[in-house]
Amino acid sequence: MDRVLARVAGEPLSRFYEAEHRAHGVDIHLNAEVLAIEGENQVIGVKLSDGQVIPAQMVIVGIGITPAVLPLAEAGASVAGGVIIDEYCRTSLPNVFAIGDCAEHSNEFAGGLIMRVESVQNANDMASAVAKSITGALTKYHAVPWFWSNQYDLRLQTVGLSVGYDATIFRGDITARSFSVIYLKQGKFIAIDCVNSTKDYVQGKALIVNGSVLPPERLSDSRISLKELAALSTQR
Numbered sequence: 239m240d241r242v243l244a245r246v247a248g249e250p251l252s253r254f255y256e257a258e259h260r261a262h263g264v265d266i267h268l269n270a271e272v273l274a275i276e277g278e279n280q281v282i283g284v285k286l287s288d289g290q291v292i293p294a295q296m297v298i299v300g301i302g303i304t305p306a307v308l309p310l311a312e313a314g315a316s317v318a319g320g321v322i323i324d325e326y327c328r329t330s331l332p333n334v335f336a337i338g339d340c341a342e343h344s345n346e347f348a349g350g351l352i353m354r355v356e357s358v359q360n361a362n363d364m365a366s367a368v369a370k371s372i373t374g375a376l377t378k379y380h381a382v383p384w385f386w387s388n389q390y391d392l393r394l395q396t397v398g399l400s401v402g403y404d405a406t407i408f409r410g411d412i413t414a415r416s417f418s419v420i421y422l423k424q425g426k427f428i429a430i431d432c433v434n435s436t437k438d439y440v441q442g443k444a445l446i447v448n449g450s451v452l453p454p455e456r457l458s459d460s461r462i463s464l465k466e467l468a469a470l471s472t473q474r
């Protein structure tokens with residue numbers, strides 16, 4: 239791909255983290271394709287499609303995941319990119335629920351997009367909803383997705399899903415390494431990435447839950463807290 243974190247973040251955040259890793263001595267190859275891992279009894283390098291060989295003593299291969307849904311599929315459950323569940327985490331099989339990374343569902347915070355959410359939060363909150371359904375009243379899964387990543391002395395915290403965003407707003411001070419990137423879709427606040435900015439992370443959740451619409455110039459002004467803006471927002 240042409241930038242790091244391309245699947246989960248907007249370009250401003252990608253370029254910031256790329257620069258940070260390069261500053262710490264990490265050599266990043268963008269738009270690169272691995273052709274082969276070189277070596278006989280032990281790895282000696284990684285060969286790229288342009289013919290370049292990167293010397294290496296160890297190779298870590300990160301290729302994502304394929305959800306293990308074969309047992310459910312063989313039992314007759316509806317399966318696509320994962321095992322398909324309804325708003326109560328029920329599969330198409332009677333009395334069988336599915337939660338976590340394997341569960342494909344219509345996510346309200348992504349505009350109803352059918353998707354899997356690979357996070358601890360998603361698994362925990364789905365489990366809570368299912369436990370309530372099994373032991374008492376049928377309970378829908380309804381939780382704002384959130385994620386985090388610690389890289390060097392940078393704490394990245396994300397709330398909401400930026401899927402389908404059409405505008406970004408920068409807020410804070412990138413030189414101080416404390417800022418946020420807000421994602422909008424048709425003016426609606428749908429997600430926020432916060433770097434060393436826990437207050438924005440905590441306060442941004444309410445704007446996402448409420449589907450808030452605010453003037454971009456207000457959102458970009460870090461002197462105004464997101465909590466203050468939440469009281470002034472309209473909803474969509």
